[in-house]
Amino acid sequence: MTQELYQKAIKFAGEKHSEQKVPGTNANYLVHISNVAMEVLLAYNFDNSFDHNFAIQIAILHDTIEDTDTNYEEIKSTFDESIAKAVLALTKNEKIHSKKERMIDSLARINKLQKEVGIVKIADRITNLQSPPGHWSKDKVVKYYEEAKLISFELKNKNKYLNKRLETKIKEYKAKISELD
Template sequence: MFSQDVYIKALEYAALAHAEQKTPKNLPYLAHVVSVTMEVIHACEKSKMDEDKANLAISCALLHDTIEDTKITYDDLYVDFSEAIANGVEALSKDKSLQSKQEQMKKSIEMLLEQPYEVQMVKLADRITNLSTPPKHWENDKKKAYLKEASFILSCLKNSNIYLSVRLEEKIENYKQYCN
């Protein structure tokens, strides 16, 4: 199980941080955040994860896009939550000082591999969530690149959680229908 109080604290923090931000489907950004977190909670329950580990996984899921997409910094998370959560969310973020998307992804995976499984599994849950129907304006090349990146994430992080890795594998197979 996990702590409902831990969940609410991180949820409210993420809600304020993402504020008016929208998803590509024009939903409030929190819809993405809670979808990722739902995947993580499901996997934590299936895996009968310890409460402390589940709390870390769920907090990192709720906060996973705060450093990358909002004004929230590593130091904010360190002070307002913990070092473990700040390190986890930082590893889940792109380093935008790096030029190419490939470099950003490579660096994030390297950082994630230094993190516990509870943090790594958030990356699987994020990609599972993002592999639903692609936005209509996406070109074939972009969709193929996204799929290739998903396979790379899966191959690097599959040991973190069996339920999420099987689900991501299914999502990757299913997404192929959108590519030529």
């Protein structure tokens, strides 16, 4: 990974997410972004059969369209079309009413692109499968668990290391659900 590519992406994301916090914390959203990028870098250490320059930029930018005022054209002009397409695929279509259908749509779009896009989605979900926020209902926690299983199934064989890591995080998350009773 060239430092220039990383610096350009992290500066862009840092500016775009400057006011955003990690849900349920006072931590700046760059904590989440850096954790997703770290998962991708760790995966590359175990299996370097993917373009880590592309994957890291996507990891850093993955929530910019969904969570900020950034649009596809801005990412395309600042980075390139392949990165913009990847970030757009990782963005849920809010015009679809059902949360589950939004995820199915996003996963279908991810699977039409390079495997790096799926790798980032897996890394994102690994990062998000920490202890569920205390204000979540048990029903919401269970739905998040089911969504993680869907992601795991739909993105199987993207990266052996990350697929195995996601399966482990799903098992750990399931154990947390039983603690909610």
